[in-house]
Amino acid sequence: MPFHAYAASSPGGAFQPFDFDPGPLGPNEVEIDVAYCGLCHSDLSMLRNEFGVTAYPFVPGHEAAGTVAAVGGAVSTHQVGQKVGLGWFSRSCMHCKPCMSGDHNLCTTVQSTIIGRHGAFANKVRCSAEWARPLPDSLDMATAGPLFCGGITVFNPIVQMGVLPTSRVGVIGIGGLGHMALQFLNKWGCEVIAFTSSASKQEEALRLGAHRTVNSRSEQELAGIAESLDFILSTVAADVDWGSYLGALAPRGRLHFVGVPPSPVTFPVTSILFKQRAISSTPLGSPQTTSTMLEFCARHGIAPVVEEFAMSDVNEAFAHLEAGKARYRIVLKN
Amino acid sequence: MPFHAYAASSPGGAFQPFDFDPGPLGPNEVEIDVAYCGLCHSDLSMLRNEFGVTAYPFVPGHEAAGTVAAVGGAVSTHQVGQKVGLGWFSRSCMHCKPCMSGDHNLCTTVQSTIIGRHGAFANKVRCSAEWARPLPDSLDMATAGPLFCGGITVFNPIVQMGVLPTSRVGVIGIGGLGHMALQFLNKWGCEVIAFTSSASKQEEALRLGAHRTVNSRSEQELAGIAESLDFILSTVAADVDWGSYLGALAPRGRLHFVGVPPSPVTFPVTSILFKQRAISSTPLGSPQTTSTMLEFCARHGIAPVVEEFAMSDVNEAFAHLEAGKARYRIVLKN
Numbered sequence: 001m002p003f004h005a006y007a008a009s010s011p012g013g014a015f016q017p018f019d020f021d022p023g024p025l026g027p028n029e030v031e032i033d034v035a036y037c038g039l040c041h042s043d044l045s046m047l048r049n050e051f052g053v054t055a056y057p058f059v060p061g062h063e064a065a066g067t068v069a070a071v072g073g074a075v076s077t078h079q080v081g082q083k084v085g086l087g088w089f090s091r092s093c094m095h096c097k098p099c100m101s102g103d104h105n106l107c108t109t110v111q112s113t114i115i116g117r118h119g120a121f122a123n124k125v126r127c128s129a130e131w132a133r134p135l136p137d138s139l140d141m142a143t144a145g146p147l148f149c150g151g152i153t154v155f156n157p158i159v160q161m162g163v164l165p166t167s168r169v170g171v172i173g174i175g176g177l178g179h180m181a182l183q184f185l186n187k188w189g190c191e192v193i194a195f196t197s198s199a200s201k202q203e204e205a206l207r208l209g210a211h212r213t214v215n216s217r218s219e220q221e222l223a224g225i226a227e228s229l230d231f232i233l234s235t236v237a238a239d240v241d242w243g244s245y246l247g248a249l250a251p252r253g254r255l256h257f258v259g260v261p262p263s264p265v266t267f268p269v270t271s272i273l274f275k276q277r278a279i280s281s282t283p284l285g286s287p288q289t290t291s292t293m294l295e296f297c298a299r300h301g302i303a304p305v306v307e308e309f310a311m312s313d314v315n316e317a318f319a320h321l322e323a324g325k326a327r328y329r330i331v332l333k334n
Numbered sequence: 335m336p337f338h339a340y341a342a343s344s345p346g347g348a349f350q351p352f353d354f355d356p357g358p359l360g361p362n363e364v365e366i367d368v369a370y371c372g373l374c375h376s377d378l379s380m381l382r383n384e385f386g387v388t389a390y391p392f393v394p395g396h397e398a399a400g401t402v403a404a405v406g407g408a409v410s411t412h413q414v415g416q417k418v419g420l421g422w423f424s425r426s427c428m429h430c431k432p433c434m435s436g437d438h439n440l441c442t443t444v445q446s447t448i449i450g451r452h453g454a455f456a457n458k459v460r461c462s463a464e465w466a467r468p469l470p471d472s473l474d475m476a477t478a479g480p481l482f483c484g485g486i487t488v489f490n491p492i493v494q495m496g497v498l499p500t501s502r503v504g505v506i507g508i509g510g511l512g513h514m515a516l517q518f519l520n521k522w523g524c525e526v527i528a529f530t531s532s533a534s535k536q537e538e539a540l541r542l543g544a545h546r547t548v549n550s551r552s553e554q555e556l557a558g559i560a561e562s563l564d565f566i567l568s569t570v571a572a573d574v575d576w577g578s579y580l581g582a583l584a585p586r587g588r589l590h591f592v593g594v595p596p597s598p599v600t601f602p603v604t605s606i607l608f609k610q611r612a613i614s615s616t617p618l619g620s621p622q623t624t625s626t627m628l629e630f631c632a633r634h635g636i637a638p639v640v641e642e643f644a645m646s647d648v649n650e651a652f653a654h655l656e657a658g659k660a661r662y663r664i665v666l667k668n
Binding site for chain 1 (some may be wrong): 431432437440494585586591592593594595598599600601602603604606607608609610611612613614615616617
């Protein structure tokens, strides 16, 4: 049986129905009936071939929630009918040093769900079993998808970088990633500050878990929080004045990037030396950390705020994202 | 009784004998009879007013080893005659959050031994008691001085950044700081790689504790260690190709600065994102970490390699340093 997907045949092109034969299921693979799939900004970057690795026809989709349709002969961890999610990564070697250390997202040959393979804007998608993470019963498949890329991207650094419930944390960018970061950090016990220059987003940030907001375009407001934050999470893909944010870090504070600014980041060493500051970055998270996040979401009732489109309206969904109108994450429904 | 010091009366000027009245000893102060004092590159920077904070007449010297000559009325931690050392910092408030957290080197009002006060190129020097660290009996005063600035500067990040005996560590710059870093890291149990472009320093690096050397000017040698180092400690005050060093970091690796390059450091976020790398920096170390270092030196027989000058030959000592001839640390003897 062919898979029924939506594919673009050229950079930036429109999506059209696209059937393909996935071949035999690999022994370590899981096949997922896609119920919902989130639309992530990196789907748009891949559509435009901004990373230079897109193959056409291109099937996006790497925030899938669905049920296991079939498992390969060597898979003992999953059963048909089980609710699972799949994110940006879909295969790790399971044997390299990072894999053997639990860092499957840092695997030396890690593969993406939408690079060199077809993604989840389809009725079905496949991955290696380790990346199909079981969904806790209480999580709603209609909103769970975005946790598997946007969600884990902002949850993982909280774990990896040792953010504590006693930490004072700032979040730059209140969008698809940032709106989940605010929820995670609030439930983590932190004091949460949202950086935003939009008045409407200031109110929403407070609703989502920020304790206060700082206008990131106000030098005065930035100066008012100088040397006070233990952790700043930047979710924006924009060039901003990183020096101001470094200056907002307390002694031992850290500026952590999950968004990729278009230009290199530049800083004088003295801006981090005297206060023992650090700069770091992480890619998504491991399968185990993803499951830890899912449990945390289930326990605290955390979910992305989504707008739903029919899978067949994929072109409208991309246009909505491209126009900057997504509040906060778009999900396509099969 | 006046203190007998050596002072320069103008930026870059020669040193001449300089007597001054230190005034009454503060209740929390310790007065030290200086036996030896190391000459650090920052003494030269201060002489030239490169930081813009030098007051003249300027008395340098912030790597002192000596004996306690007197203690203030409120000092219960030190006794006259006790062997102590004093480094870059000489006073912390003892009450701010960093001080109360054991990070007296990050104190919001921390004072330097040679900024706004007279340093240890003198027969006596004073400091707040917390910064006069007792010397273990087995440490030689003739070589202990440089531990209090150069030594703690490279020892502290090993502690703060969680370098493990199982870590593979690179050291950039085999000079006053780097030659101590090699000794510390070797005894810490690490695999130690010295980066140097000087053939003569390669041999010395191996003697000092490096297990192997990498020619930092060879693209081929740098490429040969790609993604392999857990920690890189940069001790150089020079602009080098930081991208090559970031590329040499293993997953979860860290590039740590204790030398301050003249230009800002620039990096694309992608160069740290995919492998979960970090960039950080630290200033010297706390009084307690300094004592931990002294115990480590005593247990492992670690000492700076020094060249001795008479205190009265201070001008010759500065000329030797300025000519780049110091191997590896200059100490002045009273």
